Amino acid sequence: MEKPICLIENKLDEPLRINQEALQVLQAIRQPVVVVAIVGLYRTGKSYLMNKLAGKEKGFSLGATIQANTTGIWMWCLPHPKKHDHTLVLLDTEGLGDVEKGNTENDSWIFSLSVLLSSTLVYNSIGTIDQGALEKLQYVTELTKCITVKAPGCSKKEASDDFLRFFPAFIWAVRDFCLDLELNGKPITADEYLENALRRKKGSPEKLDLAKKCIRQYFPSRKCFVFDRPTVREELKKLENLSESKLYPSFVKEVHIFLQHIYEMAEAKVIQGGHVATGTLLANLAVTYVDCIRSGTVPCIENAVLALAQIENSAAVQEAIKRYEETNERLLKLPTETLEELLKAHSQCEKEAIKVFMARAFNDKGQQYQKQLGMMLESKLGDLCSRNAQASLDCCQALLKELFQDLEENIANGIYTVPGGYQQFLDDQKKQLEKYQQVPGKGLMASKALQDYLKSLEAAAQSILKADRNLTEKEKEAEVERVRAQAAQQEAELHRKLKEETQKMAEEKEKSYEEHKRQLWAKMEEDRKNQQLEFDRLLTVKLQEERRLQEEGFKKEATRMQQEIEQLRTELQHSRNSGDSCVIL
Structure with a gap:
């Protein structure tokens, strides 16, 4: 992205809504995303820090007056400077507490969405x-009004650790x-x-006590950075155009420390179950939460x-099938x-397909979607x-x-309906x-196709045999028996091959099941x-x-x-002792 784009719009007297253009950008990102959001009161210099994280002097709008410059939540997606195959997603939010806003109740939603995303x-x-x-x-103390962890009707009461499991690392930039x-x-x-x-x-x-209590309960990972004033007051309005040489060294130093911390320590977005979020998943998450807010329900x-x-x-099933087809074609x-x-x-194609599915799928209760994939792969x-x-x-x-074009023409033209014609017919056919047997690449149906073709010639062969005056009736009867015995032998051979193929298909189905089970166990592990890591961290x-x-x-x-x-x-002990069993697909 050359510049930021508004992801969640907050227009005057209108509910929050997703910007479809930004959504498409996010949905196209298949890499894990490190999502850094900044919140705070308006006119406090949030956008400056975000531009620095983007490695740009300009991008997110800074503004130089008492009026807020950012509305809604703006997004900038960039290659992560330190983590290979990760995307850095920066979310700059509109300032909280702006007295000129037409819809101040959306402050809590903007803050809550920043936490959730x-x-x-x-x-x-x-x-x-x-x-x-x-x-x-105050927005921290209102989080439990704007966000719930458990679905309505759940018998278990929400506890502080429910939020601890899902909330982001917290940095206070002073x-x-x-x-x-x-x-x-x-x-x-x-x-300290x-x-x-x-x-x-x-x-x-x-x-005051509630704010402290909530920060400590909801944000297990906390860090603080203190920044000196960037420069003299008169220069602040053109801060984005100033080189670092014109800023106070103490400010520049702290900014660099802040950037390095984010680049090196900020983790990828993870959702319930330890599943790492891609841009595609983050986009769907944003849509889900904004739709909840627009409908008047609590996310x-x-x-x-x-x-x-x-x-x-x-999507994982479809992507896996697509990979199967692409690999198969290759x-x-x-x-x-x-x-x-x-x-x-x-x-080999199936193994690749299951791998693709396992990489994207999560929370597949009862392996419902893996079963679906198994049936589709069998099909x-x-x-x-x-x-x-x-x-x-x-x-x-x-x-x-x-090969038999000339022979068929001879039959049609009566070439073989002469004394000794039957033997000539057999010689030409042989x-x-x-x-035919010498031609490679005919495939599995070579014998079946030949048998069917020879059956189509039986009537003509019988006619030629009957018309051949060089053969006695006894010789003709013996030839009929020979042909019948040969046909029976070929039929038996085809049945034997079919039985072998059926056995091999059964063995392949068993191998398929074992491959599904192997990759499932690996994912479960x-x-x-x-x-285990989550429990240890919470503990x-x-x-x-x-x-x-x-x-x-x-x-x-x-x-x-x-x-x-x-x-x-x-719960930790129960998790260690429990062993989920694979489901037969």
Whole structure:
């Protein structure tokens, strides 16, 4: 993308809506996406940081007046500068709290969508992290009103760890920071500054305490950057046109540290189950959430994931079939000489198709879509066998017509209806049969096509035999028996080959099942590892929070946190012990 484009429009007195042009751009991205969104009050310099992340001086609009310049959510998709085969998706949001907005209630939705869509959320503010700054983070306290994790009717009550599982990493970018990073006379880091600001105190105003509590509960990964003022006040209005040499060195240094952190530490967007999101999936996610908001319902993460799974799994089946067909076209030329050659190519194509499906599919309950793929691949094999047989039949029939053209003309012209004509007929037929057997590439239907052709000549052969006066009646009867015995032998041979092919097809079906099972187990093992990592991360966060609550004197909350930790450990143990079984396709 040469420049940003509006992804979610927020027009005066209208509900939020998706920009279709931006949606198409996002849907075309099949790589994993690292999604960095920035939110904060208007006129706080959010767009400047996003342009720097894009590696551009200009792009997202900065503006130089007290009026907000960005409306809705704007998107810029770029190749990730550090992670190969990843796309960096930057989301710049309209400023929160703009008094000139026609529809201020959309502030909460803009903030919520930024949380739902991003893998890293940057909150941009001016000055210091004080009571005023925390109170302005009212949107964090309203998240549970704007977002639910569990579907309506779910018996399990939502807990803080439900949000922890899905919310992005949180970065607080403090702009125009002019204090010394010291606490009790000792130097501290920006991260320690943030964590100290989030310490809760008994008796604090409820609104202030709630903001701290929500940030700590919902965002397990937190980091802070403090930026000096970029330059003198008079130069700020043309900030995007200033070279780094004209900016304060301390500001430039912190910006570079911030960029490196995002490039190296910001993870790809992951949804429920540890599935890494592509641009295509992110686009569908945005549509699902915006449609919910437009309909007046609260976006539900579990419902969104279920809807996405249906879309992605259906697409995964189609993509797998397409890969099968492309690989098949590249590997196989019909007709094949043997069934083994055909089955070997099918097996290789099937393996590729299942691999493609597994890479994209997720949350496939009961392997519903994998079963569907299995049935479609089985049908593809049947179709392949039919096309292979028809190609062989067409080839053989054309060859037989060419080889036996003179013989058929002789029959039509009565050449063989003379004394000794039957033997001449047999000699001519034998010559053409030998030529037929020597031609390569006839395929699996060579014997069947020949047998059918010889049957078509039986009436003419019998007529020639009867007309041959050189043969006695006894010789003619013996010849009839010979021909009948030969036909029976050929029929038996065809039945034997058919039985062998049927056995090989059964073996191929078993191999197909084993391949599905092998790749399914591999994917399940990967999912279990991802789940293990998620549990470990949540457990670490909860233990840290429980310890902080004890230190701060919130005994009841610490006890509830201990109960959540024990519940999490129970789930973790259950996950380790459980072993999902493969479904026979």
